[in-house]
Amino acid sequence: MKKLLFLVITIQLFISCNKEEDPIAPTITSGINKVYLNNLMKQWYLWNDELPETIDIDKYDTQNTMLEALKNDQDRWSLIQDKAEYEAYYQSGTVTDENTGAHGLYLSVFENGDLYIRFTYPGSQAFSNDLDRGSKINKINDVDVSTVTTEEINNLLGANVKGVTNKFEITTPDIYVYNDEGALEKQDGVTKTIEISKEAVVVAPIVHKNVITVNRNGQKVKVGHLVFMSFIETAEQALNTAFAEFKAEGVSEVILDLRYNGGGRVNIAAQLSGLLAPTEANGKDLFRYRHNNRQAEENSDYQLEIEDANLNLDRVFMLTTGNTASASELMINALRPFMDVQVIGERTHGKPVGSYGFENNNFIYSIISLRILNANNEGNYFDGLAVDQVAGDDPSYNWADTREPMLYQALQMIQNGAYDGGSAARKGHFDLDNFKDHDDKYKNVFIIDKKELKN
Incomplete structure (x- = not known):
């Protein structure tokens, strides 16, 4: 997706990049764009058979109001994006332009007013100065944050x-972590003051990775733990590097944290599947695209390709929330015919459909154009994917802390063969009323590839 969908609270420390969709010469340009959208919807929209037989484009001020009026009730995702922003994000993860800067902090506030960092991106000043997951912000510019409004x-x-x-x-x-012998050790936190400047913010697809050594029946087990944020192009090398390291260290279990991952490029989802899946699944259908009747010739099946750093797993743990969407859900659903996919956390967003990137007049039209099924032809999860074990998202814990509720449950199953029912429903306590979603213009866009509109 273009920008991550955060349904947990977010303070807008991060710059929003909303722009008008029909900028110059509104009468001429807007009219041309609406004509294009009209043709696009009739040809490619998944629910094109429900569109009016004749669409009066003059009824709508802009192409965006037209799109919203024509969308099917199940469609929460079709959108029109600025081409430059779209390409900057998917190619490099850049989400600020040349004129803006931000700290790139994503925050949560607890009911008692405590302010915690949910995450920051490696490479940023914030991350380098310990403004990372689990850190509590006490003061900003000497002002106690508990005494002021958002x-x-x-x-x-x-x-x-x-x-x-x-x-x-x-x-x-x-932070409580397992040492190389599989014994728990405590790393003490500290209180300190730091100064950072606003800067260009670039999404790092992986914000945390580590190998955890645990004891299972007297044997040491290496667990690869990876927090994966977005299926963008820069993820290709990052994933190959991470899994090569896991393979070199003898990792035999993987915990993949997708709790804030709203999707992106399907080729990256296929790559990640090829790093996780058992080798015997090589060449089998991973997922299937199914279009409307006018585009039936575009229906195709995508085969699984085992990657060089493949771990040949028979089980994987996926950590999810309602922010887990699109390509993340596709991968969970696609791997289930071949391996045990254990889902921990909260029910996912529910997006079993995808879009292509159609280009026109410096806009990219991400119109829902296809259903995505797995090898068993399963994929109608508009209500989200259910979890095997409930666990809450608690930003007061660092990614590496073995007490973090979702990570804790996965480690319990790996070590003991069962989840800990006593801690199953543990959640962080958040004030959900006083904050907006971060930049909700780009929600869960699942991009296959660019396409040309056929006349």
Whole structure:
């Protein structure tokens, strides 16, 4: 997807990039775009048989209002994107332009007013200065955050301009990790003050990875733990490198954290599947595309290709929330015919459909154009994918902390062969009323490839 969908609370420390969709010469340009959209919907829209026989494009001020009016009730995702933003994100993960900067902090607030960092991206000043998952922000520019509103916090941080500097007092969390012998050790947190400047923000597809050594029936087991954020092009090399390291260390179990992963490129989902799946699945149908009747010739089956760093697993753990969507869900569903996919956390978003990137007048039209099924022709999960074990998303824990509710449950199953029912429903407590989703213009876009509209 273009921007991650966060249904947990988010303070808008991160720059929003919303733009008008029909900028210059609204009468001429907007009219041309609406004609294009009309033809596109009739030819490629998955629910084209439900469209009006005649669409009066003059009824709509813009192509966006037209699209919203024509969408099927099940369609929560079709959208029109600025071409430059679309390409910048999917090719390199860039989400700020040349005129803007941000700290790139994604935050959650607990009911008692405590402010925690959900995540930051490696490579950013924030990440390098321990403003990472689990860190608590106590003060911003010497102001106690518990004494001010979220709007006042945003004002404290100043303009979204590169070079704007802010001071943070933070407390990093205590972390409990397994050492190389599989015994728990505590790493103490600290309270400190740091200064960072707003900068260009680039999505890092992997925000955390580590190998955890646990004891199972007296034997050491190596567990690869990977927090994967987005199926963008830069993920290809990052995933190959991570899994090559896992393979070299003898990893035999994988915990893949997709809790904030809203999707992206299907080729990356196929690559990741080829790193996880058992080798005997090589060449078998991984997923199947099914279009509307006018595009039936586009129906195709995508075969699984085992990657060089494949771990030949018979089981994988997926950590999910309602933010887990699109290509993330596709991969969970696609792997189930070949291996045991254990889903831990919360029911996923529910997007069993995909889109192509159609280009016109510097816009990309991501119109829902196909259903995606697995090798067993399963894939109607509009209500999301259910979990095998409930666990909450608690940002007061660092990614590596073995007490983090979702990670904890996966490790319990790996070590003991069963989940811990006593901790099953543990959740962080959040105030869900005072924050907006972060930049909801780009929700769960599942991109197959670019296509040309056929006349």
